[in-house]
Amino acid sequence: MEEHYYRILGLQKGASLEDIKKAYKKYAAKYHPDSHGGDDFFKERFQEIKEAFDFLIKNHAQPIRENEDFLVSKGEERIKQPEKRQRKEQRKRKNWRNLKVIGIIGVLIMLLIVITYLYNLAINNKKVAVTGVQLNHSELITTVGDSVITLTAIVQPANATNKNVVWFSTDPKIASIDAEGKITVVNAGTVTISVMTEEGYYFAECSVTVNHVFSQGFPNNANLHSGARHSFSLAPAIGGCSPVTYQWQQSRDNSIWTPADGENTNVNYTTSALTANTYYRRQATDACSTTIYSAVACNN
Secondary structure: OHHHHHHHOOOOOOOOHHHHHHHHHHHHHHHOHHHHOOOHHHHHHHHHHHHHHHHHHHOOOHHHHHHHHHHHHHHHHHHHHHHHHHHHHHHHHHHHHHHHHHHHHHHHHHHHHHHHHHHHHHHHHOOOOOOEEEEOOOEEEEEOOOOOEEOOEEEEOOOOOOOOEEEEEOOOOOEEEOOOOEEEEOOOEEEEEEEEEOOOOOEEEEEEEEEOOOEOOOOOOOEEOOOOOOEEEOOOOEOOOOOOEEEEEEEOOOOOOEEOOEEEOOOEEEEOOOOOOEEEEEEEEOOOOOEEEEEEEEEO
């Protein structure tokens, strides 16, 4: 049996410890299975070499007993080295997988942040379409000479992107409106003020009625003498619907009035020869059929 183990290591029986060590290193390196992809033949061959080495070291002469333990331990260490390398590679692969997982998670988080940002940006920049418009008044009543009135257009919805509007007046000679919705009253009458949205062409309307301010002076009455002629003068009536017509009238009882004799020029009137107890006045009638009177004089 002993000779068999020497032959496995390529030695002659009785070889020295040094030769056994060298032979073991040579054949162990040559037939180690790690160097041959774990082939079964090399595994068996390596096992025979290890077994022969262990036997010869164990049964060698006593003087080399101290070195025997060292060589056996070194042999076992060399056998264990592939296992250590394998575990090291496994740890490396595991660490690499962990790093890849962490990297993928980081990329996903960044992608989520970018998507959220772009979504919020799109929401904030999204155009809100106009759906309608209203006015703060649907009807207004005013008079000639009143201060400027302002209409407010309420575009719907409140967060509509385009709130531009255009204003219209059906009769600027009665009331006009500017780009800010300010109404300027010009004359008596009825007019429709409209607003239209720039987007969608939605309309809203307000009816504006302008009443006239119609008045004229009342001069002091004068006591005139019969048989004489007298001239009266009054300023034109103020306000009212144009045009305004005038008529001078006379009455003996201050109740029944007839067109006055004499010369009538609307604002000026010269009587014919005066008679006793005659009243005079001027009648003014505007285009809206409103009539007012101004008393002038009474002859006693």
